[in-house]
Amino acid sequence: QSALTQPASVSGSPGQSITISCTGTSSDVGGYDYVSWYQQHPGKAPKLMIYEVTNRPSGLSNRFSGSKSGNTASLTISGLQAEDEAEYFCISYTRSDTLVFGSGTKVTVL
Amino acid sequence: QLQLQESGPGLVKPSETLSLTCSVSGGSFRSSSYKWGWIRQSPGKGLEWIGSINYSGNTYHNPSLKSRVIMSVNTSKNQFSLKLTSVTAADTAVYYCARHDNGGWFDPWGQGTLVTVSS
Numbered sequence: 556q557s558a559l560t561q562p563a564s565v566s567g568s569p570g571q572s573i574t575i576s577c578t579g580t581s582s583d584v585g586g587y588d589y590v591s592w593y594q595q596h597p598g599k600a601p602k603l604m605i606y607e608v609t610n611r612p613s614g615l616s617n618r619f620s621g622s623k624s625g626n627t628a629s630l631t632i633s634g635l636q637a638e639d640e641a642e643y644f645c646i647s648y649t650r651s652d653t654l655v656f657g658s659g660t661k662v663t664v665l
Numbered sequence: 666q667l668q669l670q671e672s673g674p675g676l677v678k679p680s681e682t683l684s685l686t687c688s689v690s691g692g693s694f695r696s697s698s699y700k701w702g703w704i705r706q707s708p709g710k711g712l713e714w715i716g717s718i719n720y721s722g723n724t725y726h727n728p729s730l731k732s733r734v735i736m737s738v739n740t741s742k743n744q745f746s747l748k749l750t751s752v753t754a755a756d757t758a759v760y761y762c763a764r765h766d767n768g769g770w771f772d773p774w775g776q777g778t779l780v781t782v783s784s
Contacts, residue, residue, distance in 0.1 A: 558711065587769075589768055589769035591769060591770035591771070599776075600773075600775065601774050602773075603771065603772035606766070606769075607768055607769075644711075646714075646771070648769040651728070652725070653728065654714040656712040658711060
């Protein structure tokens with residue numbers, strides 16, 4: 556199972572919006588609404604940001620939103636803040652009843 | 666608030682068995698709504714799902730590791746465990762445990778534990 560494709564890096568200035576893509580196939584991202592997104596700061600455990608493509612965990616800032624079109628899921632961060640600088644990765648359920656991870660995207664706040 | 670904590674040796678010799686335990690506190694361990702999962706993160710391979718187990722002991726595996734993975738659960742202690750046999754340097758990674766929702770997401774995660782395979 557190949558990793559889901561994410562851009563290696565995305566950057567933006569404070570206050571701007573950025574979007575991170577997560578591209579798979581019809582056997583994973585495109586076939587199911589079971590895509591989740593995570594934020595990971597260096598040396599820390601990953602934190603769930605979005606589940607089932609569009610849902611935010613309780614208490615999470617509404618600056619984070621998720622969507623999907625075809626075989627590509629996306630995470631959008633609006634009103635970019637310095638604390639958003641981190642690694643982000645996606646996970647998708649697959650037709651083989653397994654999970655596949657994204658390659659990870661480093662977000663830099665300029 | 667649900668919390669998970671990994672424990673186990675930080676150094677394992679090649680060809681031996683890696684053994685980790687995850688202790689769960691602050692929430693329900695027995696539920697049909699989720700499983701308990703293991704994920705690892707290495708510089709060379711990124712993040713990789715190892716497998717998951719539910720409170721009844723039913724297991725779900727990453728096919729690429731299935732032949733070397735043994736998972737178990739101890740409901741009396743609210744713990745679940747991972748054994749990875751015949752380890753090599755490629756198994757060096759930070760190992761995380763996490764609650765694995767049936768919808769496929771992981772939340773929360775333990776803090777992670779670094780396991781190094783070296784003689």
